[in-house]
Amino acid sequence: MTLTAELRVTRGTFDLDLGLTIGPGEVVALLGPNGAGKSTALRALAGLLPLTNGRIALAESTWDGSDAFVPPEERPIGVVFQDYLLFAHLSALENVAFGLRARGTRKAEARTIAREWLGRVGLDGHAHVKPRSLSGGQAQRVALARALATGPSLLLLDEPLAALDAATRLQVRAELGRHLADYAGHTLLVTHDPLDAMVLADRLIILENGRAVQEGPPAEVARRPRTDYVAQLVGLNFYRGTATGTTVELDGGGRLTIAEPAWGAVHIAFPPTAVSLYSAQPSGSPRNVWPVTVAGIEPHAHTTRVRLDGAPAVLADVTTATVADLRLRPGDRLWAAVKATETHTYPV
């Protein structure tokens, strides 16, 4: 039983055109910048927004298409909304039981199932607490339990971790991963956070301006970005160019030497940690060396990220010690060096 969707929605000047398949048990993450159409896709799948064109079907049953539209309340779905949208006047237990009651489960049974779900997300003791008294992490877990309690075929997660602080996020992300692993249905995760997508999803779809620009397993996407946006997300230096053997003429100016020979249009990617900085031109060894100017310096995790203008422009991660040794300041002229073996070249 596979969920297949051709999502075509036109709203004003924006239009979404996204083909999507999700297998049973699979978690697909839709990753993209704000305004890319992620939420539109999610709302269309939920039935909150009818398609302009296209089709949504789970196995043989059509949810949306030219000849049918199943309203949201009749779709076997569960949605976790960005700010959870827990019903403020209902207790945690009543929130979780809401979907079951709405779908006709008797009150006592609905409460039993809801209580089980609260137990599963570790909130046994909070059954009668109103949402406003729950912490962010607790509210998120109630929202997840509410979405899963009805046993949906499709689980839609809309930025499920965005409202949490960094510390809580780490823990809730891990828990969410466990629940998703147990879940046999289809999951679509919408997020703009690459880490959420990498950790939680089996497959990523990168959405930009209403179109899928890249799709694949997280490791593949992380290693071989195909757009500047993806490269930025996964934190790689990324260039397009034309390869002739081990030399690549970059589209934006500059030239890089690569380890494996290639021909034609290629992408080149390498991590900022692969970049070394020198105050004078270094000599020897097969590496790329070119003059750069410091454009910006900012702390980045345990290292310092240096933005450098030049041909090509490049990001370099250097240790704090290096920053001190070189007495880095914006405007300084330096030499950047990258070993050919540290670059990764792949066809466009």
Added chain:
Amino acid sequence: MRGVLVLALLLTGCGAPAATSDSGKITGGVTVFAAASLTETFTQLGKDFEAANPGTKVKFNFGGSSALAQQLDQGAPADVFASAAPANMKQVTDTKTITDVPRTFARNELAIAVPKGNPGKITTLAGFADAGKKIALCAEQVPCGAAAKKVFEIAKVTPAPDTLEQDVKAVLTKVSLGEVDGALVYRTDVKAAGDKVEGVTFAEASQAVNDYPIAPLAKAPNAAAAKAFVEFVLSDKGRAVLGAAGFGSP
């Protein structure tokens, strides 16, 4: 020059001072508090008075006699009070707000009012005792209700009203809309209501005649004009206007 004076009086409003010019002519503003049932006739009389006394300006405050009496007792600035009932005039004389002896300038008597075509077939007071018919009367607290009570006592009829209205106009509204089959109102009201309401006279009416007294206020801002207006209402010309509206002469 006179135009300027009138304008000044208009600007200064109802508290305009008495202004009798050297020749004894009446000028200035006159404020008259008059019962609601006098609205049409007094508006006409006001115009006639202004025409007869160039330089005067008559302003009216029409309302329920009892409400007007209370306003006067509370010091409302007025020159003349024309009441629909001696009782309300007494309220004002009791407090010495009026010291002149009030004079009766008109009389009114009750008539049966029925909707056009008289669907309820009410032709006598006895018809008011029929609980199956919709009947409107004035509340006893207002003059027309007190008068109605009197005629029913005289006629030895116990009426079965469905509503006791706050004033004659409210009763007439219900008759003209056909909501009630019959009502007791003043003869002048039937006349003023036009062709949607028909009047039926009855014998006992003459035994409950309502007198309309008029008097100038003791502290009338324009005492001369106040006296002149009272005289004008009592004059033949005044009586002719009142008579045409259905009022009886005192």
Added chain:
Amino acid sequence: MTRRQVRGRLPVVLVLPAVLGLAFLLVPLAGLLVRTPWTSLPTLLSAEVGEALRLSLVCASLATICCLALGIPLAWLLARSGLPGRGFLRALVTVPLVLPPVVGGVALLLVLGRKGLVGQYLDAWFGISLPFTTAGVVVAEAFVAMPFLVISVEGALRAADPRYEEAAATLGASRWLTFRRVTLPSVLPGVVAGAVLCWARALGEFGATITFAGNFPGETTTMPLAVYLALESDPDAAIVLSVVLLLVSVGVLAGLRDRWISGPS
């Protein structure tokens, strides 16, 4: 001068008019209380007054229930449906607010009266005649008071986040269930506030009531009508009746306030 003092001080430009406003509202009431002939109170509190008071409370409450039953769906329609011409409809809903109540009463007679557009059929087919009945009082009060409820509830609905309704839909709730279990509870404060306004307006209603339902003790004489007629003959009695109505309504509203508005559990 510490920062705390600066922040704690209330600006005179707000406080002065606020105090004047309060005085403007309260001084007339004080005037009533001062003039009340308290000693004659027992003699004036007749069975008829009790009857008028009971009728007032019953009719105002029934009118409020009618307004809730019809007004909440109307507010929902105005706030949530994509109905064309909603702005115009919203303006029409407020007509009873600007219409002089007596005119409203006449309008009701023209429609629901014995010879009215609808009333003539009610009379002919079902033998129902609303004027001069207690039901007529309820109708007149509901007509005048309903805009208060509709405006209040519509405002609350428009301020409420419609995404909660979407969340309910994704959980399988029909629109009716969503309305009952999600929308209505979320706008409850607006509904309560509207109902209180509605009830207060109905309780004080005079013009439309006396015009449409007339005035007959025990059947259609509510307190405001009794007060008005008492004013014609015995101003002292009128003051006492007003004060009784005032005390009862303030008591009821204060009770409701404690229970519903400021005391959420």
